[in-house]
Amino acid sequence: MKKVFDEVASLEKRVVKDFFLSEEILMEHASNSIFNYILKKFRKNKTILIVCGCGNNGADGLALARLLHKNFNVKIYIVKEPKSAMAKLQYKRAKSLNIEFVHNLFEADIIVDCIFGTGLNKKLDENIINLIASLNSFNSFKIACDIPSGIDIYGQIINIAYKSDITFTMGAYKTSLFSDTAKDYVGDIKLVNLGVHKDIFQIDADIFLLEKKDMVLPFRNNKNSHKGTFGHLNIIAGEKIGASIISSKAAFSFGAGLVTIVCSKEQNITEYIMQSRNIAQNCTAIAIGMGLGEIYDKNLEEILELNFPKVFDADIFYKPLIVNYLDENIVLTPHPKEFISLLKLTNIADISIEELQNNRFLYVKKFCKKYPKTTLLLKGANVLIAKDNKIYINSYGTQVLSKGGSGDVLSGLIASLLAQGYEPLNATISASLAHTLASKKYKKNNYSLNPNDLIKKVKKL
Numbered sequence: 406m407k408k409v410f411d412e413v414a415s416l417e418k419r420v421v422k423d424f425f426l427s428e429e430i431l432m433e434h435a436s437n438s439i440f441n442y443i444l445k446k447f448r449k450n451k452t453i454l455i456v457c458g459c460g461n462n463g464a465d466g467l468a469l470a471r472l473l474h475k476n477f478n479v480k481i482y483i484v485k486e487p488k489s490a491m492a493k494l495q496y497k498r499a500k501s502l503n504i505e506f507v508h509n510l511f512e513a514d515i516i517v518d519c520i521f522g523t524g525l526n527k528k529l530d531e532n533i534i535n536l537i538a539s540l541n542s543f544n545s546f547k548i549a550c551d552i553p554s555g556i557d558i559y560g561q562i563i564n565i566a567y568k569s570d571i572t573f574t575m576g577a578y579k580t581s582l583f584s585d586t587a588k589d590y591v592g593d594i595k596l597v598n599l600g601v602h603k604d605i606f607q608i609d610a611d612i613f614l615l616e617k618k619d620m621v622l623p624f625r626n627n628k629n630s631h632k633g634t635f636g637h638l639n640i641i642a643g644e645k646i647g648a649s650i651i652s653s654k655a656a657f658s659f660g661a662g663l664v665t666i667v668c669s670k671e672q673n674i675t676e677y678i679m680q681s682r683n684i685a686q687n688c689t690a691i692a693i694g695m696g697l698g699e700i701y702d703k704n705l706e707e708i709l710e711l712n713f714p715k716v717f718d719a720d721i722f723y724k725p726l727i728v729n730y731l732d733e734n735i736v737l738t739p740h741p742k743e744f745i746s747l748l749k750l751t752n753i754a755d756i757s758i759e760e761l762q763n764n765r766f767l768y769v770k771k772f773c774k775k776y777p778k779t780t781l782l783l784k785g786a787n788v789l790i791a792k793d794n795k796i797y798i799n800s801y802g803t804q805v806l807s808k809g810g811s812g813d814v815l816s817g818l819i820a821s822l823l824a825q826g827y828e829p830l831n832a833t834i835s836a837s838l839a840h841t842l843a844s845k846k847y848k849k850n851n852y853s854l855n856p857n858d859l860i861k862k863v864k865k866l
């Protein structure tokens with residue numbers, strides 16, 4: 406996993422102060438990394454339009470223009486006269502090299518957005534809104550320097566934002582790049598080294614970006630085993646049995662030795678999944694909430710009192726009783742609407758879905774502060790997993806997963822690992838990665854995936 410920071414300016418200052426680098430060295434590294442990328446990826450006859458603002462983001466662009474000049478057909482468009490010292494210096498250098506400055510935007514082969522970086526601090530005026538809209542309308546390959554212009558430090562769009570194919574982020578990953586809103590604007594994200602190794606540049610973090618290698622699949626080590634070795638998951642069925650069936654199939658495919666659906670009447674379910682009226686004697690984990698609908702408090706309480714690891718999903722986030730059971734045994738998998746109900750039940754906040762989506766990191770941190778031992782997975786375009794005041798981002802999911810039943814597969818995968826003895830945070834991280842990475846293996850198109858297709862892909866990880 407990689408470290409992620411809310412702000413990077415203090416890290417830059419530290420490198421200048423403690424390791425005697427200069428702002429100029431950092432900037433040269435920033436522009437050089439984009440230069441090298443363009444040099445490798447594109448032929449030399451391509452036109453490149455670099456759009457520069459008045460601060461150091463613009464200065465990065467002017468330095469980049471200097472590096473690209475004579476290698477490519479480079480044009481600079483100045484949005485606002487250089488204001489920062491570095492922007493003035495880089496402007497002077499670019500001018501002295503006779504790089505062409507243009508006064509009209511055009512559809513270049515490549516556009517590099519260096520209008521605003523982390524310094525964006527107010528609403529965009531009409532001219533800049535129109536300018537970004539024009540850039541977005543061009544069919545060029547679009548690069549963003551540090552962050553797509555128009556996205557603020559909270560990852561929100563103030564008026565409009567540049568839509569890039571790739572973003573070069575300077576020095577460290579920023580949380581703003583991983584808001585759900587930003588996901589349609591950042592494109593691929595590349596981390597740029599600013600002159601010292603990232604382990605020196607970056608201090609301790611409490612937010613992390615998950616990588617494929619963080620996924621631990623439930624491979625079986627010992628040949629001398631039996632079904633009981635791999636746990637017995639009990640899924641509490643509710644009014645909509647389909648949700649439990651999907652979860653049970655996902656759980657079975659992900660290694661649980663036995664899976665039982667606990668239901669009050671006989672159901673027509675998959676033959677290898679067991680069914681029972683009661684929780685099994687040898688149960689090792691419970692999943693509850695998916696398709697639950699109404700349930701008597703007394704019945705719910707009896708289940709919640711059982712001392713097994715549990716996944717709480719879906720309808721359970723509307724039951725006030727659960728707030729008494731949010732301990733280290735519990736994994737919560739709400740989507741945003743369910744999470745605002747949980748925030749209300751726990752007296753943390755009474756907010757709208759929009760307020761949550763604009764501040765996902767903030768409300769996950771608030772929840773974590775009150776319930777540090779519980780594992781939380783907040784669903785979304787970028788999934789946030791949290792425990793012990795640390796947040797883990799899973800950014801691999803895509804719109805292919807926006808389907809009824811995708812969440813039931815996820816809860817089944819997590820519960821399966823819990824049943825097999827994984828610690829709750831590790832179970833949640835590995836299952837969430839398996840869920841999203843499996844979905845990426847579905848290549849037909851991005852609209853037709855169903856839960857069974859997803860489970861098939863999980864089997865092939």
Ligand SMILES: NC(=O)C1=CN([C@@H]2O[C@H](COP(=O)(O)OP(=O)(O)OC[C@H]3O[C@@H](n4cnc5c(N)ncnc54)[C@H](O)[C@@H]3O)[C@@H](O)[C@H]2O)[C@@H](O)CC1
Nearest residue numbers: 431432435460461462521522523524525526527528529551
């Ligand atoms: N500080 C350093 O050592 C480094 C800085 N770097 C670059 O510097 C950037 C940050 O530079 P700055 O702090 O100068 O900030 P920016 O270049 O992002 O923008 C700041 C300027 O834009 C103006 N501005 C902000 N919002 C505006 C709006 N809505 N409409 C009109 N004008 C607006 C501000 O008044 C300010 O003059 C980073 O994103 C990165 O690209 C990199 O070169 C790496 C090294």
Ligand SMILES: Nc1ncnc2c1ncn2[C@@H]1O[C@H](COP(=O)(O)OP(=O)(O)O)[C@@H](O)[C@H]1O
Nearest residue numbers: 784785786802803804806807809810811812813
């Ligand atoms: N656009 C998207 N990008 C990434 N992941 C998504 C997207 N849409 C949905 N998902 C994922 O799909 C799952 C949907 O779960 P949920 O909304 O609970 O559906 P259901 O309860 O019908 O199964 C979650 O894991 C969510 O993170």
Ligand SMILES: [K+]
Nearest residue numbers: 518521552554
């Ligand atoms: K930018």
